[in-house]
Amino acid sequence: MKVVKTFTFDSSHLLDGHDGKCKNLHGHTYKLEVEVSGSLHMDGPKEGMVIDFSDLKAVVKEQVVDKMDHAFLYNRLNERECAIANLLEGWNLKTYPLEQRTTAEVMSRHIFQLLQEKGLPVTRVRLWETPNSYSEYDEYDG
Numbered sequence: 001m002k003v004v005k006t007f008t009f010d011s012s013h014l015l016d017g018h019d020g021k022c023k024n025l026h027g028h029t030y031k032l033e034v035e036v037s038g039s040l041h042m043d044g045p046k047e048g049m050v051i052d053f054s055d056l057k058a059v060v061k062e063q064v065v066d067k068m069d070h071a072f073l074y075n076r077l078n079e080r081e082c083a084i085a086n087l088l089e090g091w092n093l094k095t096y097p098l099e100q101r102t103t104a105e106v107m108s109r110h111i112f113q114l115l116q117e118k119g120l121p122v123t124r125v126r127l128w129e130t131p132n133s134y135s136e137y138d139e140y141d142g
């Protein structure tokens with residue numbers, strides 16, 4: 001069985017070296033869908049559930065939303081993006097580093113792996129960058 005919970009957060013980023021408008025600093029209201037799969041608990045307080053929606057919410061909020069919301073997302077291997085992040089951090093403004101360009105593809109994979117490392121039985125992450133564009137990473141990818 002599968003359950004999905006949806007979250008939203010706002011972040012800024014840029015794609016240094018992009019050949020279009022995404023090279024400029026801009027923001028998105030990201031929509032994040034996290035799918036968790038498993039069999040139903042057969043007894044106890046979670047009987048009939050794959051996972052308690054409130055437990056799912058707590059993990060995703062702590063591990064992803066609270067860290068990325070209203071943050072500048074940047075590629076920590078890119079010199080120019082790091083220079084912006086350093087400036088912001090010097091002013092105590094929120095940043096969040098990734099190991100690659102901050103595309104929806106890289107972010108969806110990063111979020112999947114982060115949640116998996118925290119023990120969540122995540123099977124799919126879908127990250128909407130705009131109302132009509134998303135990237136999806138699932139347990140068969142990678």
Ligand SMILES: [Zn+2]
Binds near residue numbers: 013022026027028
């Ligand atoms: Zn963008």
